Amino acid sequence: MVPAVELIGLCKRYRQVEALRGVNLSIAEGEFFALLGPNGAGKTTLINILASLVRATSGQARVMGFDVRNNYLEARRCLGVVPQELVFDPFFNVREALQFQSGYFGLAHNEAWIDELIARLGLDDKANTNMRQLSGGMKRRVLVAQALVHKPRVIILDEPTAGVDVDLRQSLWAFIRELNEAGHTILLTTHYLEEAQQLCNRVAMLRRGEIVSLDTTANLMAGSDSLEAAFVRIMAQ
Numbered sequence: 001m002v003p004a005v006e007l008i009g010l011c012k013r014y015r016q017v018e019a020l021r022g023v024n025l026s027i028a029e030g031e032f033f034a035l036l037g038p039n040g041a042g043k044t045t046l047i048n049i050l051a052s053l054v055r056a057t058s059g060q061a062r063v064m065g066f067d068v069r070n071n072y073l074e075a076r077r078c079l080g081v082v083p084q085e086l087v088f089d090p091f092f093n094v095r096e097a098l099q100f101q102s103g104y105f106g107l108a109h110n111e112a113w114i115d116e117l118i119a120r121l122g123l124d125d126k127a128n129t130n131m132r133q134l135s136g137g138m139k140r141r142v143l144v145a146q147a148l149v150h151k152p153r154v155i156i157l158d159e160p161t162a163g164v165d166v167d168l169r170q171s172l173w174a175f176i177r178e179l180n181e182a183g184h185t186i187l188l189t190t191h192y193l194e195e196a197q198q199l200c201n202r203v204a205m206l207r208r209g210e211i212v213s214l215d216t217t218a219n220l221m222a223g224s225d226s227l228e229a230a231f232v233r234i235m236a237q
Contacts, residue, residue: 002065004029004154004185010059012045019045021209032186034196037206043189047158051081080152084159086139088131095127098149105150117145120175137164154185197227205234
């Protein structure tokens with residue numbers, strides 16, 4: 001079976017800084033996978049390479065078997081990314097933003113799925129509200145909806161619950177669990193390690209551009225009270 005995400009010898013250098021140093025990683029289709037690491041470990045660089053926003057210095061990155069450099073369009077159709085930053089178009093309301101995003105992927109008749117996303121993410125009463133008028137938490141919900149609008153097989157969540165309220169966190173995870181159970185692959189980065197502990201089957205820990213630990217959540221927690229305790233121990237080595 002083709003891996004959902006495959007990285008082979010992935011390197012990225014910014015002048016004198018090595019953001020990624022020969023990362024090898026394979027994530028199976030249908031996994032709920034966590035990528036953890038301190039700030040500056042290389043997590044966002046790795047995600048940006050998968051999303052074809054940054055070009056690797058060397059190595060390969062594939063999404064559902066499609067090389068993100070040589071088969072950009074196919075790889076991008078398989079991928080949905082929820083970024084850390086609250087990036088939005090100030091000229092559209094919520095529904096228009098989702099319709100516009102659908103157009104990027106050639107989806108002309110996507111209203112039923114847009115309606116479901118709006119409902120599941122608690123955006124019903126904001127559907128016709130301009131993006132500039134939304135709170136930070138509501139903007140975050142729209143970013144999630146935009147990432148899912150083309151029903152990608154692989155979903156990357158880059159700190160999706162940073163700064164959001166408890167209600168959104170609970171509703172988001174309930175929805176993402178359903179997507180994972182339906183066969184979607186989830187790659188999560190988070191500083192809330194209890195989320196990774198509860199949700200993810202396997203965990204990779206990144207430090208200074210290298211994977212220093214890769215195992216099941218249960219194995220990593222063996223002898224530790226929590227995934228956070230295991231993380232602190234491994235990062236200190």
